[in-house]
Amino acid sequence: MKTFYIGSSFRNREQVRLVAQALIKEGFIHSYDWTRLKSVQTVDELATIGEHEKKAIIGSDFVIFILPLGKSSHVELGIALASQKPVYLYSQTGELFTLDHTSSFYHLKGIDRFVGPFDEFLDHLLKKLNIFSKKD
Template sequence: MKFYTASSFKNIENVRFVSKELIKRGYILTYDWTKNERASTIDELKVIGQEEKDAVIEADFIIVLLPAGKGSHIEMGIVLGQSKKVFLYSPNEEVNNYTTTSTFYHLSEVKKCIGTLDDLINIVFKETKKHD
């Protein structure tokens, strides 16, 4: 199965960890945005945006690691629009805080994962029925 991991630059090490662990289990990463430098021109933004959009569309599911930026939420929207699965990770219960949560975090296509990154990986593995 193919996946994409979305988050903000401040979560880059967690994104790399999750992606590496899933690749070890036989999953295919559609695009590794963590290898990019921050875009410094509109043209660079266009190229990266297209690559990320293509990768999200190609993925069977995505993982969104909170805290995530506006780009990650747009990627999540693309996937939800295709009725694909989203694994939404939070290290704490912030996703269930009524004053700060998003309506889209609570759709049936969204599997909320609260806990450690290892918990997230195990949930993804179990829910996608991917086996070595």
């Protein structure tokens, strides 16, 4: 079974959950669901979460990022890229891919960028992953 991780910000929590549910329904395994976390009270708790997230990314077959990202998500993107994971990057608008608002890492070869309505991204992702899962 293929595993996945989804990075984003808490404000995109519902979209993260919708993507996860759709992938789980297709037989994929969610490596770590940070959307279930309650508020963090200590730096030690934060460090533990970071360890879980790092392990989940490294152990995943592919990683999805829903823009805009949270402050830790750019580190997660770096871990995914350094681990040579396929990366799927979603933004509702193209603004975060323009020169004034983007990251150089969003434009690396091999990153699958999608701009448009969320439901179209979900369709796009499922099509791409069905091809990906058939390569096993």
